[in-house]
Amino acid sequence: MSVLVVGGAGYIGAHVTRLLRQDGVPVVVLDDLSTSSAERAGDATLVQLDVSTPEAPDAIAALIREHDVDAVIHFAAKKQVGESVQRPLFYYRQNIGGLVNLLDAMEREGVRKMIFSSSAAVYGEPVEAVVREDSATMPINPYGRTKLIGEWIMADCERAWGLQWVALRYFNVAGAGWPELGDSAIMNLIPMVLDRLTSGEAPRVFGDDYETPDGTCIRDYVHVKDLAEAHIVALNALGGELPNHVYNVGTGTGSSVKEVIDAVGQASGLDTTPVIEGRRAGDPPKLIASADRIAADLGFKASLGLTEIVESAWQAWQAGPRRIEV
Secondary structure, three states, X not given: OEEEEEOOOOHHHHHHHHHHHHOOOOEEEEEOOOOOOHHHHOOOEEEEOOOOOOOHHHHHHHHHHHHOEEEEEEOOOOOOHHHHHHOHHXXXXXHHHHHHXXXXXXXXXXXXXXXXXXXXXXXXXXXXXXXXXXOOOOOOOHHHHHXXXXXXXXXXXXXXXXXXEEEEEEOEEEOOOOHHHOOOOOOOHHHHHHHHHHOOOOOEEEOOOOOOOOOOOEEOEEEHHHHHHHHHHHHHHEOEOOOOOEEEEOOOOOEEHHHHHHHHHHHHOOOOOOEEEXXXXXXXXXXXXXXXXXXXXXXXXXXXXXXXXXXXXHHHHHOOOOOOOO
């Protein structure tokens, strides 16, 4: 028996792949390598494939048979919010089409276990500062809608053919479990700060007049290695009597933008005094995950804090091609 990790060479997927392999679990990585590299799959079996294509279901079904796959962890999706607004059909084709193709192959081959990479984007702009899984789901962009629709599709498959599934709604994922598996995309706060510093520019802060202790937005940052472990805990729980399908993954605490930037300065020894710019539309002052449900149902609790997140992200940046001379 083996686990199929779709998108298993990406940022989060590569961490899950490595933890599974360290546990001795046979892993097949399916990845189109559009935003990743083959080296990140480590010693797992790697197959390059875009799961959104018309021929993908047959190819995935053959792969499941060949490698005796009995569970799937699905990460492969496009995730740039702005791009999703500009290219909604592309996002629906990639994210929803890819999921449907994967589930099609799973149904044909009798694979019933699925862990799905969802997102806090399903909540949109929640009124609550601390967001629970039963908070209203009102995504405000196509990316967030593809994640919510994915959850609906899996619920329908559960009713139709017995799919056992868990969707993990991530909050702000950061850090690196190993330096070579750092976040290579410049889309999240810490890589964006490091990118600016590498270019000799000051970090940017979008608004410092929010109703928070230091005036900057507060978010829940979870270490990518903690998040990877949450996937494995959820996978191991499938087959039992889980009372829920949807779980937030966060720490239940928040850090402000200024605190994160200051932590980068502490880790790097660099001057991280930011440039203050105007607010961005749609940024709530405070957004934190309620982590109670995953603790109660799965016994999972994140163990790494902001210091570990930032220090590991700095080490990963320094191990990469854009090392900063300090």
